[in-house]
Amino acid sequence: MTTTDVIAEEKGNTHNVRAVTRALTVLKSFVGKDGQTLAEVTVATGLDKGTTRRLLLTLMDNGFVTHDARAQQYRLGLAIRELAASVTGEFDLKALALPVLNDIASEFHMTAFLSVYDKGDAVCLARVHDMRGIEVHWWAIGGTLPFNCGGAPKLLLAYRPESEIAKAMKRPMVALTPKSITDPAKLEADLARIRKRGWELAVDDVALGLTALAVPVRDSQGNVVCSVSVAGLTPQLASRGRPAYLDRLLSAAAELERRLKASTMTQLDVTG
Structure with a gap:
């Protein structure tokens, strides 16, 4: 930017930096689009x-x-998600969940996660590790x-609307290990089982030797x-296909649901 540009901006009583404004314009152009x-x-x-x-x-x-070199498309990167994970809305989901995550991580001596659904993927909002156990670092905040x-x-996918599940099924499925499900029919059957029983035990499908147990949190x-x-x-975590700690994890989810409800009621009291 030249001296003339600086003087012109001062006279216009604006504090905008043109390069920053342009970069933000580029980022905003991705709203509602998977890639461009x-x-x-x-x-x-x-x-x-x-x-x-250049931007x-x-x-x-x-x-x-x-x-994406194959598709010759640009997409929003991880830094955007990291920033989004720190945004506070009507209630700070992460702040409400951290005490619950700390409790179960210390009880199980494992790594506890809070995650949400976003356009076919699961995004990690919070991760808590107990120092006495083995840290699972495959999923960063x-x-x-x-x-x-x-x-x-x-x-999280299992509880999405049918139209959204159908859309996700059209996307290529990544195999992180030989145990990862890549057959649409098999995955649809898995999703139906998840909805019926209300939890999921994933054995060795993200990394061999590791298992995850997940339960839903409802509003x-x-x-x-989430x-x-x-x-x-x-x-x-797994013995003959059955999960350990399921009852305790369900009670943790119920505790977070109570926190969400209380937070929502507080917001209504303040604004009502």
Whole structure:
């Protein structure tokens, strides 16, 4: 920016930095889209192709954008999810859940997770590890797991509307281990079982030797808003296909549901 530009901005009584504004314009162009080509971003932002490409490369260097070389598309990156995980809405879900996660992590000597569904994937909002157990570090805060792998991703997908499940089934399924489900018919059967029994035990399908147990957390209308799960060594969590600690994890989910309800009522009292 030249001295003339700076003077002009001061006279206009604006504090906008043009490069930052342009970068934000690029990010906002991804709203409602899974991915965009360079040409599509250029059209959506109204910027010239060279400027758009430089902004995308800068955003890629900082983790806010990724590039799919096969599809020749740009997508929002992990840094966006990490920021989103820190956003406080009507109630701070993460803050409400952390005491519950701390309790079960220390009781089980495992890693406890809070996750939500987002466009076919599960996003980790919080992760708590007990220092006396083996830390499961495969799922970072703000990171995602594919919908067909892990306890929480499959459980969260199971409670989505049928149309959304059908849409997810059209996406390619990633096999993280030989135990990962990649057959749509088999996954649909798994989702039906999850809805019937109300929990999911995922054995060795994210990493061999590790198992996750996930249960749903519902709002006052009965909608599943998130999942509480624990992960640890397979012998700790699974015995002949049956989960350990299921009753305790269900009670933890019920406690979080009570916290959510109380928080919602407090918000209504304040605004009512």
